[in-house]
Amino acid sequence: MTDRSPSSGSDEPQQSTPTSFENTIDLEKYQLTSDVDDLPDDIDELRLEIDRLDAVILGAIKRRSAVSKKIGAARMASxxxxxxxxxxxxxxxxxxxxGKEGHTLAMLLLRLGRGPLGR
Ligand SMILES: O=C(O)C(=O)C[C@]1(C(=O)O)C=C[C@@H](O)C=C1
Structure with missing residues (x-):
């Protein structure tokens, strides 16, 4: 049987410190690359992929908001x-x-995490 333990095989150092935030997630592994050549042309099947992505996005947004609130609470507590x-x-x-929509999206994410301002 092949030994898949992390220390086996190569002398390459394990990737422990991501060089940029984009490298913190394996986009291939979660089928999140923007290359769609391998997808079928069937609209119903493509819609299933949209549904999957919306579930991923919604889950990620909810988790991001919760983490952001937790950071804010910890910071203010100290x-x-x-x-x-x-x-x-x-x-x-x-x-x-x-682009411009990216700016709007980032602002929305920040708003979801920090809650209403001026309280
Ligand atoms: O990184 C922080 O310190 C956070 O509080 C998280 C976060 C965010 O949602 O990204 C939220 C509010 C801050 O003004 C900055 C960033």
Missing amino acids: GGPRLVHSREVKVIDRFAEL
Whole structure:
């Protein structure tokens, strides 16, 4: 049987520190690449893929919002600020490749995480 333990096989160092946030998820593994050549042309089947993606996106958004609220609560509990501008800029920059709509999307994600402002 093949030994698949992490230490076997190669002298290559294990990838432990992602170089950019995009590398924190294996897009191929979760079938999230934008290459759709391998998909059938059948509309019903394509809609099933849309449904799958919407479920992934919705789940990710809900989890992101919950994590963001948890960070905010922890920060404020230790006397920190409600918002961190530098982090928000980073989030907005990530979505810049989607253009104007990417900016809108990033702002929505931030809003979902931090709740209404001015309370
Ligand atoms: O990274 C943080 O410190 C967060 O609180 C998370 C988060 C976000 O949702 O990305 C939310 C509010 C902050 O203003 C900045 C970023």
